[in-house]
Amino acid sequence: MIKVLFFxxxxxxxxxxxxxxxxxxxxxxxxxxxxxAETDTLWAKVMSADNLLVAVNQEVxxxxxxxxxxxxxxxxxxxTGG
Amino acid sequence: xxxxxxxxFVVADEYxxxxxxxxxxxxxxxxxxxxxxxxxxxxxxxSLEHYPGMTEKVLNDIEKKAxxxxxxNKVTIIHRFGDLTLGEQIVFIGVTSPHRKAxxxxxxxxxxxxxTQAPFWKKELxxxxxxxxxxxNSDDDASQQWQEKLND
Numbered sequence: 001m002i003k004v005l006f007f008x009x010x011x012x013x014x015x016x017x018x019x020x021x022x023x024x025x026x027x028x029x030x031x032x033x034x035x036x037a038e039t040d041t042l043w044a045k046v047m048s049a050d051n052l053l054v055a056v057n058q059e060v061x062x063x064x065x066x067x068x069x070x071x072x073x074x075x076x077x078x079x080t081g082g
Numbered sequence: 083x084x085x086x087x088x089x090x091f092v093v094a095d096e097y098x099x100x101x102x103x104x105x106x107x108x109x110x111x112x113x114x115x116x117x118x119x120x121x122x123x124x125x126x127x128x129s130l131e132h133y134p135g136m137t138e139k140v141l142n143d144i145e146k147k148a149x150x151x152x153x154x155n156k157v158t159i160i161h162r163f164g165d166l167t168l169g170e171q172i173v174f175i176g177v178t179s180p181h182r183k184a185x186x187x188x189x190x191x192x193x194x195x196x197x198t199q200a201p202f203w204k205k206e207l208x209x210x211x212x213x214x215x216x217x218x219n220s221d222d223d224a225s226q227q228w229q230e231k232l233n234d
Binding site: 012077 | 172201217
């Protein structure tokens with residue numbers, strides 16, 4: 001299983017802070033993004049945001065990273081702390 | 083020392099900890115606060131969300147990076163989350179070094195990098211409702227300038 005997390009504006013727009021998905025063959029960060037976008041029009045819109053960021057196991061990465069079973073994948077907008 | 087917490091911090095206590103080593107000739111601190119305006123709209127408060135676990139990891143990495151570039155002794159980074167009202171403290175950065183130039187530079191580097199790398203998100207409570215803040219290009223520029231400067 002893969003744990004998927006959503007933060008800030010994304011979490012609110014999707015009314016979801018986390019969910020679990022099954023690992024599939026050759027799964028990447030982009031595969032997960034596309035898979036989630038297929039949920040409905042709202043998810044399609046949110047997951048296609050230009051500035052969407054993704055982290056795997058708490059490290060920001062790109063859309064080609066391979067996913068392994070047990071990984072934690074997080075989607076969020078650009079950060080605004082400080 | 084990295085602390086991510088809901089509760090407030092006392093600058094005097096943090097300073098006392100930073101300043102008690104006589105090998106240091108310089109202590110530089112920075113405090114970020116909730117201010118009352120943003121892009122012309124009245125701000126009444128902030129709600130700060132973060133990614134527990136990743137936040138601490140990123141702040142540790144940033145501290146490590148600073149130590150690679152400057153001779154630092156003590157480093158303290160405190161960042162709060164949750165609901166904050168006007169004037170409240172959000173973030174504390176404190177660094178000590180034998181030399182002031184290193185302390186000034188490292189403190190600025192730490193806050194610039196924190197702003198573009200640490201997974202915190204601010205939601206402003208304004209007279210017109212609450213809005214998630216958008217990341218600023220100027221913050222990315224500041225962080226980018228450090229990358230260029232340090233790679234020279």
